[in-house]
């Protein structure tokens with residue numbers, strides 16, 4: 001009986017949710033922004049820059065599922081287990097583990113809610129789309145909104161709004177995230193942009209820009225991570241890696257082993273996380289590295305009416 005009720009509820013929710021076609025009529029900008037049925041048939045926004053670069057953002061989880069250079073080369077990585085779920089009959093039964101999923105309002109596990117919070121498990125809405133008025137070099141952009149719901153308040157009893165703008169500036173991918181407290185009581189949160197980058201081989205990947213920083217090594221005991229200091233100019237991978245670099249600078253890069261590096265430029269994120277599951281994910285660990293702009297070591301406290309804002313940018317640099 002419970003299953004029947006659940007099916008009816010999801011059927012009603014599906015009826016309420018606007019279709020990709022309807023969303024495209026409302027928000028599409030010919031040649032720059034299109035809403036289409038993406039992976040798993042889920043409504044997805046594709047931004048296309050005049051130079052040929054493109055990005056796709058799935059409304060489920062507000063997850064950036066693709067970022068391609070003008071050459072057509074994909075920068076991000078989608079885990080095979082995520083693709084399997086997306087190809088199943090219930091594509092929303094698990095968060096999308098690939099591309100750039102959100103961790104919000106919590107990075108990591110806790111007793112209160114699932115690992116990495118609920119923002120990656122729910123549908124975000126399109127608030128607006130635009131393409132910069134420069135006719136020869138438009139920057140296509142979409143702004144998504146996530147607000148509290150009965151579902152979110154069960155885990156995290158606060159009213160909030162997250163606005164997340166995703167834009168292409170030539171071949172550069174830019175996001176701007178704002179978290180607003182719309183409640184009448186204060187709350188704290190942590191967050192991360194859990195970026196999966198495709199690498200030629202994890203053993204050829206190198207991370208630069210974190211030397212001298214203190215980091216939490218979560219590989220042995222994630223609940224009681226060891227605090228260490230990074231003394232390597234270039235971090236290479238020879239085993240499982242799960243490190244939260246504290247007070248990271250606004251720039252770091254991941255050499256993907258092909259003669260190019262993905263650059264991470266950010267503003268107002270306190271930390272950078274570097275994660276490779278190594279052989280715990282035997283069929284895919286060689287193909288990706290996660291490097292994540294995060295706000296973890298100093299949780300953000302917002303009083304009613306206050307907001308927090310941070311930006312991140314990714315680009316590909318030839319070495």
Ligand code: TA6
Nearest residue numbers: 097108115116194242273275292
């Ligand atoms: O960001 C690294 C991390 O927190 C790891 O500790 C690891 O558990 C990972 O995220 C996995 O995330 P998932 O998407 O599988 O829940």
